[in-house]
Amino acid sequence: MIKHLEDLKQDTIPEFRGGKGEVQITHFLEVDKGEFNSKGRLFAKNVLKPGSSVGLHEHVGDTETYVILSGEGLVDDNGDQKLVKPGDVIITRNGEKHSIENTGTVDLEILALILFD
Numbered sequence: 001m002i003k004h005l006e007d008l009k010q011d012t013i014p015e016f017r018g019g020k021g022e023v024q025i026t027h028f029l030e031v032d033k034g035e036f037n038s039k040g041r042l043f044a045k046n047v048l049k050p051g052s053s054v055g056l057h058e059h060v061g062d063t064e065t066y067v068i069l070s071g072e073g074l075v076d077d078n079g080d081q082k083l084v085k086p087g088d089v090i091i092t093r094n095g096e097k098h099s100i101e102n103t104g105t106v107d108l109e110i111l112a113l114i115l116f117d
Contacts, residue, residue: 019099021052042114045069053101059092064114066090066100071108074101
């Protein structure tokens with residue numbers, strides 16, 4: 001199967017999880033099409049404009065991994081504030097909390113994967 005960019009599901013979500021601004025999400029796989037084989041619920045590229053953020057939230061029953069593709073941001077990793085840049089990987093396991101904010105002047109692009117535990 002080949003999925004072309006123009007055929008991928010795209011969402012724009014304001015104040016995602018209580019964050020600021022909006023998050024643009026390009027979904028590479030979709031749950032409702034059975035593309036995860038019941039192993040996960042998100043494989044996407046998230047884009048945050050400067051000043052936008054994903055609010056602090058807890059993961060329950062799953063693990064989320066972020067890979068920073070471009071831009072800069074500030075991650076709250078269970079209360080520990082860390083700056084991130086391209087190539088950095090953030091892993092938020094079951095029962096842990098995280099948030100991310102674009103602190104730079106260009107788009108913050110993140111590869112996001114959520115798999116069930």
